[in-house]
Amino acid sequence: MDLYEHQARELLHDNGVLVPRAEVVDTAEAARAAAERLGGRVVIKAQVKTGGRGKAGGVKLAADPAAAELTARRILGMDIKGHTVHRVMVAEPVEVAREMYLGFTLDRAAGRFLAIASAEGGMEIEEVAARRPEAVARIAVDPAEGVTEAKAAEIAVAGGLPRETTGTIRRMWTVLTAHDALLVEVNPLVVTRSGAIVALDGKVTLDDNARFRQPSQPSWDAADDRARDPLETRAAAAGLGYVKLDGQVGVIGNGAGLVMSTLDVVAGCGARPADFLDIGGGASAQVMADGLGLVLDDPDVRSVLVNVFGGITACDAVADGIVRALDTVPLTKPLVVRLDGNNAARGRAILGQLAHPLVHQADTMDGAAARAAELAVSGASAASAASAASAASAASDTSAASSDTSAA
Numbered sequence: 001m002d003l004y005e006h007q008a009r010e011l012l013h014d015n016g017v018l019v020p021r022a023e024v025v026d027t028a029e030a031a032r033a034a035a036e037r038l039g040g041r042v043v044i045k046a047q048v049k050t051g052g053r054g055k056a057g058g059v060k061l062a063a064d065p066a067a068a069e070l071t072a073r074r075i076l077g078m079d080i081k082g083h084t085v086h087r088v089m090v091a092e093p094v095e096v097a098r099e100m101y102l103g104f105t106l107d108r109a110a111g112r113f114l115a116i117a118s119a120e121g122g123m124e125i126e127e128v129a130a131r132r133p134e135a136v137a138r139i140a141v142d143p144a145e146g147v148t149e150a151k152a153a154e155i156a157v158a159g160g161l162p163r164e165t166t167g168t169i170r171r172m173w174t175v176l177t178a179h180d181a182l183l184v185e186v187n188p189l190v191v192t193r194s195g196a197i198v199a200l201d202g203k204v205t206l207d208d209n210a211r212f213r214q215p216s217q218p219s220w221d222a223a224d225d226r227a228r229d230p231l232e233t234r235a236a237a238a239g240l241g242y243v244k245l246d247g248q249v250g251v252i253g254n255g256a257g258l259v260m261s262t263l264d265v266v267a268g269c270g271a272r273p274a275d276f277l278d279i280g281g282g283a284s285a286q287v288m289a290d291g292l293g294l295v296l297d298d299p300d301v302r303s304v305l306v307n308v309f310g311g312i313t314a315c316d317a318v319a320d321g322i323v324r325a326l327d328t329v330p331l332t333k334p335l336v337v338r339l340d341g342n343n344a345a346r347g348r349a350i351l352g353q354l355a356h357p358l359v360h361q362a363d364t365m366d367g368a369a370a371r372a373a374e375l376a377v378s379g380a381s382a383a384s385a386a387s388a389a390s391a392a393s394a395a396s397d398t399s400a401a402s403s404d405t406s407a408a
Contacts, residue, residue: 001206002049006089008202011179012186016171018198022091031072034090035065043091044071048083056080061093082246094200095193100161101125102169103185103203104141104176113141113176115169117159121188135160147173165189168197180210231275231298238290240277247272248376250295250304250333252288254279254313262307265365271373274301280313288321293329303334305372307365308341315339315347323354334375336360338368 046058101121137158235242253259362368
């Protein structure tokens with residue numbers, strides 16, 4: 001689970017990493033008041049869970065409280081890579097002498113952590129890594145050993161960071177381990193003109209699977225429900241593994257690997273998936289019904305593809321779930337179903353007896369994806385045609401009314 005910058009910053013501060021004074025607000029008027037408390041001249045930073053805020057205009061310096069209010073008003077409501085800005089951080093500015101990069105992440109393949117450090121931090125760190133990979137040091141960290149004083153010194157030397165950063169390096173490691181994080185990143189980590197080592201930005205990703213070990217960990221995902229897609233919120237409440245995407249083909253499958261493969265096949269057929277929905281290996285008919293109802297409620301969905309390989313979840317249970325869902329949720333979009341494996345023949349028979357005009361069956365995943373993509377495209381075309389016809393009708397009515405008025 002990704003945290004907002006202000007949440008990551010709080011974890012860093014609580015573990016001894018220096019951060020600028022700041023407040024988080026959700027109105028322009030509150031930004032002005034915060035600026036007054038912080039000394040007048042401030043930085044306004046959009047709070048969204050994505051990178052590229054600076055390039056998108058979501059990070060601006062304000063010279064005084066009045067400018068802070070105006071700047072916050074411009075940033076609030078802004079769309080940054082599909083994320084709407086609902087809150088901004090109002091932070092005191094820092095006199096920067098040098099910018100650097102420092103992060104820890106999990107290296108799953110190697111079964112260890114990786115420290116990443118560079119003497120060249122800031123917005124262009126990705127370009128630095130691409131153009132001059134030698135400028136970005138990657139140092140393996142043994143989880144059993146951790147980051148000792150000697151290891152912190154090794155990371156600093158390898159990344160070209162000053163010796164004074166070793167304390168910050170160890171504190172960031174504490175954030176990673178104490179909070180079961182998968183990523184702790186500061187970009188930029190700066191040396192101020194007074195010589196202090198300060199984290200100007202922070203990114204932290206927590207391991208959802210370790211939540212049971214963090215009973216006192218705040219419910220970060222509930223801190224701002226407005227920034228979360230309502231369908232994702234609803235899915236989380238129902239215990240479904242759902243992620244909203246930007247396409248038109250709703251995808252439901254049992255098992256993350258199968259769902260990921262289905263997304264790829266749909267994309268290969270010229271359509272874009274509208275979601276990732278894994279109903280799990282032991283899903284019941286009720287889970288299938290809940291999942292289908294969720295996907296059908298997505299206004300972006302033009303067709304739905306259910307791709308199930310029966311194992312623990314028998315295909316007839318999936319078919320029963322579809323029938324149950326259609327008893328309560330009107331099917332207004334084409335539904336393509338591919339069943340294979342345990343009780344597949346019985347599941348297909350159940351759907352055959354349903355004889356619903358919008359339910360289509362396919363024998364293979366490729367065939368099902370192609371059909372769902374075709375139906376999504378034709379559905380989008382029909383919607384566009386209907387919209388154009390409606391607009392033309394409205395224009396005709398307006399023209400006729402104008403003619404009547406002129407004649408009068």
